[in-house]
Amino acid sequence: TSPTTAVSHRPVAHFTTRDTWLNDPNGLLYYEGTYHLFYQTNPHGSTWGNISWGHATSTDLVAWTEHDIAIPFTADEMAFSGSAVVDVRNTAGFAGPGQTAFVAVYTSARPPRDDEPASQSQSLAYSLDEGQTWNRYEGNPVLDIGSSEFRDPKVFWHGSDDGHWVMVAVEAVARRVVIYTSPDLISWTRASHFGPAHATDGVWECPDLFPLSVAGTKDTRWVLIVSMNPGGIAGGSGTQYFVGDFDGTTFTADRLIESDDPTTYDWLDYGRDYYAAVSFNDVPDGRRLMIGWASNWDYANETPTHPWRSAMSLAREVTLVPDEEGIPRIHQRPVLPQDSSALTSFTVTVPCAPGDRQTLVLSAGGEEHLAITVDGDHRSITSDRTRSGATDFHPTFPSIDRAPLPGADTTEVELFVVVDATIVEIYVDGGRVTLTEQVFPSEPFTQLRVEGEARVGRA
Numbered sequence: 001t002s003p004t005t006a007v008s009h010r011p012v013a014h015f016t017t018r019d020t021w022l023n024d025p026n027g028l029l030y031y032e033g034t035y036h037l038f039y040q041t042n043p044h045g046s047t048w049g050n051i052s053w054g055h056a057t058s059t060d061l062v063a064w065t066e067h068d069i070a071i072p073f074t075a076d077e078m079a080f081s082g083s084a085v086v087d088v089r090n091t092a093g094f095a096g097p098g099q100t101a102f103v104a105v106y107t108s109a110r111p112p113r114d115d116e117p118a119s120q121s122q123s124l125a126y127s128l129d130e131g132q133t134w135n136r137y138e139g140n141p142v143l144d145i146g147s148s149e150f151r152d153p154k155v156f157w158h159g160s161d162d163g164h165w166v167m168v169a170v171e172a173v174a175r176r177v178v179i180y181t182s183p184d185l186i187s188w189t190r191a192s193h194f195g196p197a198h199a200t201d202g203v204w205e206c207p208d209l210f211p212l213s214v215a216g217t218k219d220t221r222w223v224l225i226v227s228m229n230p231g232g233i234a235g236g237s238g239t240q241y242f243v244g245d246f247d248g249t250t251f252t253a254d255r256l257i258e259s260d261d262p263t264t265y266d267w268l269d270y271g272r273d274y275y276a277a278v279s280f281n282d283v284p285d286g287r288r289l290m291i292g293w294a295s296n297w298d299y300a301n302e303t304p305t306h307p308w309r310s311a312m313s314l315a316r317e318v319t320l321v322p323d324e325e326g327i328p329r330i331h332q333r334p335v336l337p338q339d340s341s342a343l344t345s346f347t348v349t350v351p352c353a354p355g356d357r358q359t360l361v362l363s364a365g366g367e368e369h370l371a372i373t374v375d376g377d378h379r380s381i382t383s384d385r386t387r388s389g390a391t392d393f394h395p396t397f398p399s400i401d402r403a404p405l406p407g408a409d410t411t412e413v414e415l416f417v418v419v420d421a422t423i424v425e426i427y428v429d430g431g432r433v434t435l436t437e438q439v440f441p442s443e444p445f446t447q448l449r450v451e452g453e454a455r456v457g458r459a
């Protein structure tokens, strides 16, 4: 089907490429005041293909500058998702005197050839000019296990000077996160694996693993992020997480839920459009910042925008906060522009006792809208975009998505809603629950009407 509306409204604070296709964030890295965002892109088109690593930088995580392609596809391989590190100890030996190497670890995705089957293996590229230009390592691939479903390496340094590199990647179809270690980014040793566990209806993709201190305690727990497509909580692609321990080689989850009901698992987002989210390496002060791809594989190739297609989420700071039962849960807070007028956002306090039912209607004043309903009886929050503008470019797009209302018996809940042209991000109860949704209205939504008792402040 062809798009019904050509949307020219481009988000201002959500990264979009000038005129190409975009999927996963890759190689999120902070170095000397600059945030680097690499990403999956098609340099020659606005649908998935020719997959290469694009590159953008920002000093505030809101205004991004797009640069030349960092790692282009070749006749032999596409450059699938991965991560980047600053090799400050020059463990790989790529840096000369006075130089510091950025090293990207990406998946070499090779199509089947005459007598060779398709393969996915892990490769390196390095930059000696802070990410402006990149060279593929001549010894690629550095990790090949003879698989066609082995991808998305996230690499970080574990420990102090006598530490080692850790790679988490997926054996996608086996629904397994595999963990490797290395002294030099070049030779890798298999250490352990995690999974299958919890949501396993789709292939596992884009893992991440990082420590977070638990708010109000002296504890540190490790968070394992696992994207999955399809079978996400809202349908299509979605992202789950596990909280546990990591000793440098093995991740152990604190709780494994013996239920096949997906609502009992921990999801990073309950909307349709938050996928492949990973965190930045090397952000100062122990802050953990993540970016996700604000789309869904169900319809990503068909969304009605031109000449770009897809956007990233806002950067989100994640923290771990114990819930009423003491179970640490991820909370997310968006990084917003300094100039608050650049984005439309609302803070709304909504009653949610039994019997309360409130609907917040986001619109441009006309018929097209996104409706957010807080239901005190069912203890749920739903986001309904069935009449949000262009919806018929794909049958699964006009969705009503549901999230649990956090807290067992709270009587009020705070919603923070950010709207940026085609992306709506809903943060519930200090970001304990989030819903991220694309919309394609003919005019950007800037108004919030409340049906019921809720109190609205325009941020």
Ligand code: FRU
Residues within 6 Å of the ligand: 023, 024, 040, 051, 080, 081, 082, 107, 151, 152, 205, 206, 276
């Ligand atoms: C996730 C994903 C990754 C893969 C990349 C290809 O969205 O499927 O597993 O590396 O996209 O573009």
